[in-house]
Amino acid sequence: MSDNDINEVEHLACDVLVIGAGGAGLRAAVEARLAGKSVIVISKSLFGKAHTVMAEGGAAAAMGNVNANDNWQVHFRDTMRGGKFLNNYRMAELHAQEAPDRIWELETYGALFDRTPEGKISQRNFGGHEYPRLAHVGDRTGLELIRTLQQKLVSLQQDDEAAGESESKLQVIDETTITELFIEGGAVKGAFGYRRATGGFMAIAAPAIVLATGGIGRSFKVTSNSWEYTGDGHALALRAGAKLINMEFIQFHPTGMVWPPSVRGILVTESVRGDGGVLKNSAGERFMFDYIPEVFKAQYADNPEEGDRWYTDPDHNRRPPELLPRDEVARAINSEVKAGRGSEHGGVYLDIASRRDAETIRKKLPSMYHQFKELADVDITAEPMEVGPTCHYIMGGIEVDADTAASAVAGLFAAGEVSGGMHGSNRLGGNSLSDLLVFGKRAGEYAAAHASGAESPKLTEAEIAAAAEDALRPFGNEGENPYALQSALQAVNGRLVGIIRKAGELEEALTELAALESRIANVSASGGRAYNPGWHLALDLRNMYVCSVATAKAALERDESRGGHTREDAPGMDPEWRKINLVASLEDGEVRLTRQDVPAMTPELLGLFETAELSKYMTADEYGTATTDPSTTVEEA
Numbered sequence: 285m286s287d288n289d290i291n292e293v294e295h296l297a298c299d300v301l302v303i304g305a306g307g308a309g310l311r312a313a314v315e316a317r318l319a320g321k322s323v324i325v326i327s328k329s330l331f332g333k334a335h336t337v338m339a340e341g342g343a344a345a346a347m348g349n350v351n352a353n354d355n356w357q358v359h360f361r362d363t364m365r366g367g368k369f370l371n372n373y374r375m376a377e378l379h380a381q382e383a384p385d386r387i388w389e390l391e392t393y394g395a396l397f398d399r400t401p402e403g404k405i406s407q408r409n410f411g412g413h414e415y416p417r418l419a420h421v422g423d424r425t426g427l428e429l430i431r432t433l434q435q436k437l438v439s440l441q442q443d444d445e446a447a448g449e450s451e452s453k454l455q456v457i458d459e460t461t462i463t464e465l466f467i468e469g470g471a472v473k474g475a476f477g478y479r480r481a482t483g484g485f486m487a488i489a490a491p492a493i494v495l496a497t498g499g500i501g502r503s504f505k506v507t508s509n510s511w512e513y514t515g516d517g518h519a520l521a522l523r524a525g526a527k528l529i530n531m532e533f534i535q536f537h538p539t540g541m542v543w544p545p546s547v548r549g550i551l552v553t554e555s556v557r558g559d560g561g562v563l564k565n566s567a568g569e570r571f572m573f574d575y576i577p578e579v580f581k582a583q584y585a586d587n588p589e590e591g592d593r594w595y596t597d598p599d600h601n602r603r604p605p606e607l608l609p610r611d612e613v614a615r616a617i618n619s620e621v622k623a624g625r626g627s628e629h630g631g632v633y634l635d636i637a638s639r640r641d642a643e644t645i646r647k648k649l650p651s652m653y654h655q656f657k658e659l660a661d662v663d664i665t666a667e668p669m670e671v672g673p674t675c676h677y678i679m680g681g682i683e684v685d686a687d688t689a690a691s692a693v694a695g696l697f698a699a700g701e702v703s704g705g706m707h708g709s710n711r712l713g714g715n716s717l718s719d720l721l722v723f724g725k726r727a728g729e730y731a732a733a734h735a736s737g738a739e740s741p742k743l744t745e746a747e748i749a750a751a752a753e754d755a756l757r758p759f760g761n762e763g764e765n766p767y768a769l770q771s772a773l774q775a776v777n778g779r780l781v782g783i784i785r786k787a788g789e790l791e792e793a794l795t796e797l798a799a800l801e802s803r804i805a806n807v808s809a810s811g812g813r814a815y816n817p818g819w820h821l822a823l824d825l826r827n828m829y830v831c832s833v834a835t836a837k838a839a840l841e842r843d844e845s846r847g848g849h850t851r852e853d854a855p856g857m858d859p860e861w862r863k864i865n866l867v868a869s870l871e872d873g874e875v876r877l878t879r880q881d882v883p884a885m886t887p888e889l890l891g892l893f894e895t896a897e898l899s900k901y902m903t904a905d906e907y908g909t910a911t912t913d914p915s916t917t918v919e920e921a
């Protein structure tokens with residue numbers, strides 16, 4: 285039997301297919317199974333190996349365990365401020381309201397969070413959050429989250445067995461990459477993929493699909509993301525007819541490792557700053573005090589003494605500027621390095637050694653301690669770390685309905701990092717783990733509901749054969765090596781679409797990307813189909829390409845600076861741009877951009893902010909109708 289014999293295709297079927305086994309995918313799978321549906325979860329990497337497992341700092345939820353003043357309204361306000369008011373307000377509202385329940389629910393599934401002295405779930409400070417809000421397990425929160433959700437999956441499988449089912453109705457297939465979605469009449473009906481280990485093909489019929497594939501970070505060389513984050517879900521959705529929004533907004537986390545070169549980009553958790561670490565330049569100055577933007581001046585300390593007092597007395601002092609939202613801190617580091625005040629290897633210093641005792645550091649930041657000791661031979665209890673910005677997260681993603689997580693394609697849902705809107709132009713730390721729990725659950729629930737009313741779809745041999753032919757094309761090509769092409773793509777993005785952008789450079793990026801298009805279409809793979817990472821990368825490249833074009837086009841169009849999009853030639857936020865989402869779709873294989881209104885916040889939610897604050901972001905006609913209720917002002921709510 286030849287390699288590409290159609291008879292080798294495995295045929296599977298389920299009610300709800302979940303693509304991605306990170307936090308969003310697993311939470312969706314649990315919900316869909318609890319709703320009585322048969323579920324298949326597919327994961328490109330090993331089961332359990334997802335971004336979620338790498339999450340360090342914690343999950344943001346206004347439980348009020350450490351500061352009783354916290355509540356969903358304060359969390360909502362922080363999230364909108366962090367996103368510079370471009371967020372889909374309804375997603376931010378649902379997220380703030382439901383995150384505490386999603387965390388407590390994890391406890392009922394068996395999660396063991398760190399505790400306060402009174403025995404409640406402990407919560408830590410993070411940038412942009414007014415109160416300590418991140419439920420955590422040391423600096424290994426994602427590991428506990430994934431462990432717990434996997435355990436829940438196993439218990440649901442055991443329930444199936446106890447109920448006498450011959451096979452569980454919740455199946456997990458790992459090391460399998462989905463390369464195509466099947467669409468008929470504007471609705472999804474299944475997916476096609478290959479097993480990485482054997483190269484064998486698989487076709488899965490399903491009336492409802494949840495995309496939970498994470499981000500795009502591997503389109504940049506310096507990134508905290510791992511190999512599988514190649515924008516697959518974003519690209520699958522585009523090709524299926526769904527839309528992407530806000531693709532210009534990419535988060536460069538301020539603190540990645542910068543030395544040695546082999547580990548450049550690996551994340552240094554924000555918890556280091558949340559737990560007292562400060563940023564210094566080569567002159568030993570705490571430079572963040574020079575970078576507090578006008579819109580945040582009221583909330584951040586303007587001197588080190590007040591900033592330091594805040595750690596023990598947050599009710600009477602303002603936060604230190606090291607805890608500004610990530611976009612602000614990343615830009616500040618970039619400016620210090622550019623001004624010649626950087627560290628030896630092109631970053632700045634992050635110092636916790638002079639601020640906390642060695643035992644506290646080792647207890648609160650065990651992974652960071654080991655990471656620096658083992659990878660850089662630096663003892664963070666005795667010396668500062670060298671850090672610099674690293675591509676970390678994409679705020680842009682599949683446009684979804686806030687309540688149902690449904691995309692524009694019938695039966696196609698999205699949750700977690702692959703979806704867009706929730707975080708506006710910049711995500712606050714900790715808001716991703718809570719986002720994926722809240723919207724993972726919703727996606728599972730509504731996908732199950734969609735499947736209930738749907739007929740079992742049929743996949744045709746012709747469409748399966750076409751998907752197989754596409755997947756095998758690199759073996760017949762005589763083009764370039766996929767690794768060389770990935771490097772070329774990363775170089776364009778890093779040089780021209782990075783942390784600071786200019787119109788001329790973005791135009792250059794689009795020209796260079798266009799030149800890469802045919803080279804990527806002609807990428808070649810050699811060898812057999814079993815365990816062939818070169819072939820796998822060849823298939824991923826077209827996804828990275830289309831995401832990169834969407835980002836560069838939107839970054840060129842948005843001539844203002846906001847959150848994770850900084851235009852040197854258009855500094856400052858423009859209130860007119862705040863009203864606009866840039867929406868990408870695919871027409872005849874080309875990425876097209878359209879402008880779409882950002883949904884207007886309800887008067888009740890506008891009323892949670894003071895007019896003076898809204899006036900910094902919005903035009904007068906937008907906030908003019910806001911009635912500021914004195915009982916819910918920024919200080920009191």
Ligand SMILES: Cc1cc2nc3c(=O)[nH]c(=O)nc-3n(C[C@H](O)[C@H](O)[C@H](O)COP(=O)(O)OP(=O)(O)OC[C@H]3O[C@@H](n4cnc5c(N)ncnc54)[C@H](O)[C@@H]3O)c2cc1C
Nearest residue numbers: 304305306308328335336341342462498700701714716717
């Ligand atoms: C080092 C690090 C630390 C972080 N710390 C925090 C933190 O403390 N708090 C916080 O809120 N956020 C944090 N984040 C961000 C957060 O972890 C991620 O945004 C989040 O986990 C994304 O979850 P997800 O479920 O959307 O996707 P992921 O967890 O990324 O999972 C994606 C899944 O999709 C699969 N997949 C991808 N493509 C395909 C395909 N084609 N076919 C089949 N499967 C596919 C992958 O194999 C994987 O199973 C951190 C991120 C990193 C990198």
